[in-house]
Amino acid sequence: MQQGGKGVLALLLVPVLFVGLLFGFILLLGGSNAAAAACGPAGAGVKIDENTVPTAAVAGYGHDQLVNAAYIMNAAEALGLSAQAQQIGVMTAMGESGLRVLTYGDQAGPDSRGLFQQRDSWGSLADRMDPFKSATLFFERLKNVPNWETLEPTLAAHKVQVNADPYYYAKYWDAAGQVTAALSGVTASPSTGCGSGALGMPLDTPFNMTDKFGPRSSPTEGASSYHPADDLQNWPNPCGKPIYAIQPGTVVLSDRLYLSIKSPDGYTISYLHSHQSDRLVKVGDTVQTGEKISLVGDEAPATGCHLDLRINVVGNINPQVATLPLDPAVPGWVDPEKFYELFGMTLCNDTCHRNY
Known part of the structure; x- marks a missing residue:
């Protein structure tokens, strides 16, 4: 008292x-x-050499998809964002495109393109089709989400993507952790005693x-x-x-x-x-x-x-x-x-x- x-x-x-x-x-x-998804990895983002990405699949994602994940991680690192942000970016692209640079959209967004299925309002077609630049567009918006670091990762992604289901990305979180860990060596598993x-x-x-x-x-x-x-x-x-x-x-x-x-x-x-x-x-x-x-x-x-x-x-x-x-x-x-x-x-x- x-x-x-x-x-x-x-x-x-x-x-x-x-x-x-x-x-x-x-x-x-x-x-x-x-x-809810587990706690995100702590620490600064890690720069990845795209030329050293493993050829073996990680969490079901092949070499070309892992290279795209590396570009996403590097875009976060270039903006001074954390390993948590890197994993959120990879998770989001898994949900939107399967880590592929898609040349087509869907019924809800016929003009959606690229790793993050960004629509015309996001920027030029060239930028949306470029893995590094499209990821940069994503992270620039993520930075402006209030308290994004303390939101569940799927909810942070939802605030940026404005998709129908706020929990849609949660199922990709663990796989994104495996990919970011394989590329950076930073484990994305929650530390002992970490809650959900x-x-x-x-x-x-x-x-x-x-x-x-x-x-x-x-x-x-x-x-x-x-x-x-x-x-x-x-x-x-x-x-x-x-x-x-x-x-x-x-x-x-x-x-x-x-x-x-x-x-x-x-x-x-x-x-x-x-x-x-x-x-x-x-x-x-x-x-x-x-x-x-x-x-x-x-x-x-x-x-x-x-x-x-x-x-x-x-x-x-x-x-x-x-x-x-x-x-x-x-x-x-x-x-x-x-x-x-x-x-x-x-x-x-x-x-x-x-x-x-």
Whole structure:
């Protein structure tokens, strides 16, 4: 529990027994999307010598297709983009053209051409038919997608390509990882303990942590003495600040206190204390990482405006998330800071002040 700077105490919560019963009900009803792609490879992009591309097939793609993948990777590297971007580019071209420079389009886009099936509005025919230049066009747009690094790879690609199915490219992610690894030597497999998908921050940074996961003195009437959450607050003037989804999923609950989003992996992330009138999503909506979902509020029980972030793993099917320790005092809930660590991230980093 914390006093932000020197003023408002922000905290909360609801009796644990009520919450446990509530989630038992919600998770029976919550929907689920297709499983998310795994974490992307970390590190800077690698320049590839197109003349040394292997002749043997990789993930079912032959030499000429691998050369095109090398051009895609080099276009990302030339723009200073990461290995993750390289893999996203290769994944997208696999889905659009099978890593071939196509001279024809389809019914939806008869003027589509090249590796990325780019239409006339993307540029000249010569540029769209050139593997390096067409990839450059793709990456220039990818760079302008807000928070593309924290989106699921298929969703980042969808933001650029604007195709019908946002999850269409997900099935090519693993093969793209095999190809980029074979060409660069940088493994695209998630590191040990890496969860599924990427994480965003729930508030604009910097923010303070005003209470942590674990036992505490109840700060106000109706709040629990065991806090199965972390409290976060933009200080000063925390009221009305945007709240963002930290992962994609489906909204399964939006009541007076809770806004809960169920992950494709079965666990549920809840955002507490925003007012229902400030919610930007409703039950049944699908949301993406980094999407603005509500505004920070002080819905009771609370001692001030703040976000209570909590994660319930009842129904989880992700084996990495299943390794997180559970506290018998609050069955089903996990420490959000440990959840972030699973994804190689820090929730309360050097810019975050702990005031509790």
